[in-house]
Amino acid sequence: MIGGLAVIMPDDPGQYHPDALRSLAFLSLPLELPLLLAGLLLLPRRAAIALSLAAGLVLACLIFLKLADIGVLSAFQRRFNPYLDLKLLADGWNLFSGTVGRAGAAAAILGAATVLGLLVAAFLWSCLRLVHLGGRARRAVLAGAGLAFAGGLVLSFTVTRPDGTPLASLRAGPVLAERLALVVRSVADIRAFEAGLETPAPYAAGPDLLSAVAGRDVIVIFVESYGRSxxxxxRYSRLTGPRLAAIEQRLAAEGFAMASGWAGSPTVAGLSWLAHATLMSGLWVDSxxxxxxxxxxxxxxxxxxFSDAGWHAAAVMPAIVMDWPEAAHYGYDAIFDxxxxxxxxLPFNWVTMPDQYTLSAFERRxxxxMRAAGTPVMAEIALISSHAxxxxxxRLVDWAQVGDGTIFNDQAAAGDPPAVVWADPERVRQHYIATVDYSLETLGDYIAxxxxxxxxxxxxxxQPAALVTGPDASRAVPVHVISRDAGLVARFSADGFRPGLVPAADAPELPMDRLRGRLLHHFSGR
Incomplete structure (x- = not known):
């Protein structure tokens, strides 16, 4: 029974919705169970015990993979990849504990591990009891296993589930084989990516490189969880639409030109550094x-x-709180973690500081x-107020009052804690878009x-997690180019971007790795 439940256990969070559970669409007859019963009863005792242990290991792997799939699908809208995702356990812990608290996160993980251990132990105990069955009971169970297998074979050819798969089939083996094939493909993909690193980057040299922005600050700003949704x-455009319209009107009055488009991100719901690496390298960095x-x-x-061409390259990363050895790759001249x-x-829970302080410190420090020294700045900035x-x-305050940030203490201490907010999905969505609105308002005010x-x-x-966007949402994010150089901005408009701060709904979603080439192309006047 335990083994059967583990095999048919849904691995998609959407299948745990009450309507899906009531439909019983996940039910199926795994043919491995009657085969396992027959093996335990027909094999010599030592071989049967070895089969029990192997089956217990398979059961543990199945449950772990399905639980991991539920978590990864909920967060990143893809299935768990053992080869690529085990490295992210520490980051998952940081996010989970930051949302529900360390004690709550530890209790949840310990509880899940305990339940998994008890299930596997109960399964092994049941298997060993079957191994030691004798006489009439042994023959009855063996006969039942034979009938179940025969009936399952008939059902496999005659009855299908709502998704079109047979009602009865071998299920555990294909799941493990598919995951092994995924690992093999991932290893091959990584080897191909490694070989591609030696290919010269386009627009990496030339006498006119960056000539169209010579002498001016170039500021690249990533806004956390700012996606197409x-x-x-x-649910969100009622707030962001008027906000972007107000920012556009104000910036236009200040002499700024604007153009906007879409970029396809290599990640969703987290792992922001993959997006940074993709844009800055011009390579698709999705793991x-x-x-x-x-x-x-x-x-x-x-x-x-930019640094090699005479700009002062700075990183402004308020979320970096530990050593950052990867920074050496980027070649920054200064790092502000x-x-x-x-x-x-005070911190805003996981968020170390509000975006207004980040931008204020960037301007001052x-x-x-660099303006006084006559050196243009190229900055890469991560704004994190809209992070889960x-x-x-x-809330925005008077820029002259930002100071050392203590003016934000009352704001940081206000509101409900994450555990309370996250108990209500609708409140989560309201808070999400409110933080995005704050980030946009702060940016518009700063630029003006x-x-x-x-x-x-x-x-x-x-994009944020599926809890916010819903399933199957686009992975695209908005891209805005803003400058008082109307001719420079017009180059982007002629290249598929739309004038203003709202991209066209039917505009192509340019993969983020290709965005770097577009920037260099237009910044070099080519």
Whole structure:
């Protein structure tokens, strides 16, 4: 019974919806069970015990893979990849514990591990009892197994489930074989990616490289969880639509031109550094394994190209709270992580500091000194106020009062804790879009006040989780190019972008790795 439930257990979070459970669409007859029963009863005792242990191992793998699929599908809208995803367990713990608290996260993980252990132990105990059956009971169970297998064979050819698969079939073997094939494909993919690292990057050299933006600050800003759904989902567009319209009107009045399009992100719901690496390298970095290979390669990053051309390349990363050895790959001239930004206020739960403080510190500590020195800045900035758990929601204050950040203490201490907010999916969605709205308002106000002659490239890093977007949402994120150089912005408009801050609904979703080439092409006047 335990083995059968493990085999037919749904591995898609959508199948746990009450309507799906009531439909019993997940029910099936796994033919492995009667075969296992026959093996336990017919094989010599030692071989049968060995079969029990092997079956227990298979059961543990199946349950683990299905639980992992539920978690990864809920977060990243794809299935668990043992080869690529085991490296992300620490990051998963950081996000989970930051949302529900360390005690709650530890209790949940310990509880799941305990349940898994008890299920496997109960299964092994049942198998060993069958091995030691004798006489009439042994013959009865064997006969039942034979009838079940024969009946299952008939059902496999005559009855199908709602998804078109046979009602009875071998299920455990194909699941494990498919996952093994996925690992094999992933290994081959990583080897091909490694070989491609040696291919020269396009637009990495030339006398006119970056000539169209010479002498001006170029500021690339990633807005956390700012995805296409924030602009087009009716639940969110009622807030973002008027916000973008107001920002567009104000910036136009200040002499800025704007153009917007879509970029396809290599990730969803998290792993923001994959999006950063994809844009800066011009390579599709959709896994931690690819990211690790890129970090150890000599592929010139966009940051390094600017630095080599005379810009002061800076990283402003308020979410970096530990050592960051990967920064060496990018070739920054200066790195402002959470510690270097010197925020003295209270954190907003997982979010170390509000976006307004990040931009204020960037203006004071990066742009102002370089402006005085006559050196243009190329900055890569991560804004994180719209990062889960999306509580509390920050509010814009007078820029002159930002100071060391302690002015935000009352905001940081306000609102419900994540465990309360996340108990209600609708509140999660409301908080999500409220934080995105804050990030957009802050950006619009910053550019209007301090933009000067800088060129801004603003984009989302990825879509939020399916809880916010719904299943099967696009993985695209908005991209905005903003500058007082109308001719430069017009090049993007002529290249598929739409004037203003709202991309056209039917505009193509340019893969983010190709966006780097477009930027270099237009920034070089080519």
């Amino acid at each position: 924030a602009l087009e989902d009716p 931690q394994a690819r990211h690790d290979l890129l970090m150890s390669s000599r592929r010139p990053s966009l940051n390094r190209l 959470a510690k270097a930004l010197d925020y003295r206020g 990066v742009r102002a000194p 758990p999306w509580t509390p929601v920050a 006040r301090f933009g000067g002659e800088a060129v801004f490239v603003i984009l989302g890093d990825h």
